[in-house]
Amino acid sequence: MYCAHVVGARPNFMKAAPVMRALARRPDVRQILVHTGQHYDQNMSEVFFRELEMPEPDYNLAVGSASHASQTAQIMMGFEPVLQEARPDLVLVYGDVNSTLAAALVCSKMGVPVGHVEAGLRSFDRRMPEEINRQLTDQIGDLLFTPSRDGDQNLLREGIPAERIRFVGNVMIDTLVKLLPKAASSLTEDLPAHYALVTLHRPSNVDESSTLREVLAALDEISHELPVIFPVHPRTRERIRRLAFRPHENFHFWGPQSYLQFLALQEGATLVITDSGGIQEETTFLGVPCLTLRESTERPVTVTLGTNLVLGRDLGRLRQEVSAILRGRRKPGSIPPLWDGKAGERIADVICGVGDRQTAVGLK
Numbered sequence: 279m280y281c282a283h284v285v286g287a288r289p290n291f292m293k294a295a296p297v298m299r300a301l302a303r304r305p306d307v308r309q310i311l312v313h314t315g316q317h318y319d320q321n322m323s324e325v326f327f328r329e330l331e332m333p334e335p336d337y338n339l340a341v342g343s344a345s346h347a348s349q350t351a352q353i354m355m356g357f358e359p360v361l362q363e364a365r366p367d368l369v370l371v372y373g374d375v376n377s378t379l380a381a382a383l384v385c386s387k388m389g390v391p392v393g394h395v396e397a398g399l400r401s402f403d404r405r406m407p408e409e410i411n412r413q414l415t416d417q418i419g420d421l422l423f424t425p426s427r428d429g430d431q432n433l434l435r436e437g438i439p440a441e442r443i444r445f446v447g448n449v450m451i452d453t454l455v456k457l458l459p460k461a462a463s464s465l466t467e468d469l470p471a472h473y474a475l476v477t478l479h480r481p482s483n484v485d486e487s488s489t490l491r492e493v494l495a496a497l498d499e500i501s502h503e504l505p506v507i508f509p510v511h512p513r514t515r516e517r518i519r520r521l522a523f524r525p526h527e528n529f530h531f532w533g534p535q536s537y538l539q540f541l542a543l544q545e546g547a548t549l550v551i552t553d554s555g556g557i558q559e560e561t562t563f564l565g566v567p568c569l570t571l572r573e574s575t576e577r578p579v580t581v582t583l584g585t586n587l588v589l590g591r592d593l594g595r596l597r598q599e600v601s602a603i604l605r606g607r608r609k610p611g612s613i614p615p616l617w618d619g620k621a622g623e624r625i626a627d628v629i630c631g632v633g634d635r636q637t638a639v640g641l642k
């Protein structure tokens with residue numbers, strides 16, 4: 279079995295690491311790693327490779343930032359010759375970023391089987407580029423590894439045959455479970471005893487200055503009662519700079535954090551306010567209250583079972599929920615099935631055909 283993994287953006291790295299590790303332990307598996315270079319800053323990429331103990335990529339396509347169409351096209355053009363040269367038996371793609379769809383499309387055009395890790399998630403909001411990436415990648419994929427049962431249902435509803443779908447659990451939690459014991463010692467700054475941890479980078483929250491100004495004003499108000507720590511994504515940083523916003527002294531803007539540092543920040547937070555996908559899941563696993571500033575979530579188990587509340591952009595409700603948590607009224611949560619640190623092993627089992635001969639690759 280010769281397997282190529284394609285990663286490109288920050289949220290891919292912690293998903294690929296446990297799958298690569300599990301496959302490395304199997305006999306007769308050879309692997310290569312392709313980095314598209316969608317994320318390229320040292321603190322958005324390299325530091326993650328180091329902390330996740332991932333090997334150096336065998337290929338780096340160095341596509342960098344561009345419009346969605348241009349970035350997707352450049353990844354496809356860069357990946358095609360890699361696939362021609364390497365000729366793997368299977369390509370694994372991760373999550374829902376532009377690199378995920380671009381690589382899957384190249385595979386489909388070249389007749390190379392594709393496995394999609396974190397398949398089946400749907401926000402049902404087609405204005406999100408990630409939703410289109412998810413839907414199309416799942417249509418192309420030969421093996422669809424779902425993190426939760428809602429993913430299976432979504433795929434079946436879209437007419438995907440059941441034999442392509444494998445419910446394996448959440449690979450991101452594999453990484454969390456492995457690295458949580460190391461997280462606390464990675465922090466270099468002293469933390470307040472109680473704080474809200476904030477991340478925002480979705481175009482719907484940060485691209486319009488009037489929206490961003492309103493969100494920042496609400497967070498500023500919250501910081502009077504509860505210190506706010508906001509590690510800022512590059513695209514958000516640029517937009518905040520243009521607003522010339524003057525924060526309260528308890529409102530701290532930090533640079534992007536490493537995987538371990540951000541995990542430690544989540545673990546210690548009183549609550550998290552976010553528009554990220556993965557953070558909704560990590561907070562559910564950690565039992566930390568999560569307030570999601572989005573209209574919808576593609577990860578509904580974090581709401582039905584976990585600690586997540588999806589608030590839209592209702593900033594009045596945000597203030598109310600923060601007050602409720604500070605007064606001890608927290609939404610109780612539990613950990614979804616198969617978020618147990620062993621999803622990578624289950625994926626390796628499927629790929630190597632352990633106990634499930636039909637899914638051993640040779641799919642086309």
Ligand code: UD1
Nearest residue numbers: 287288289316317318319322343375376377407408512513
């Ligand atoms: C991408 C994903 C998003 C994911 C996010 C995590 C898509 C469609 N979006 O969004 O799903 O939640 O990654 O971070 O794939 N930039 C840098 N340095 C970098 C990378 C980006 O400064 O290393 C800046 C550039 O100004 C760039 C902007 O961030 O234009 C956006 O980067 P891009 O990769 O296009 O999308 P993200 O917003 O990061």
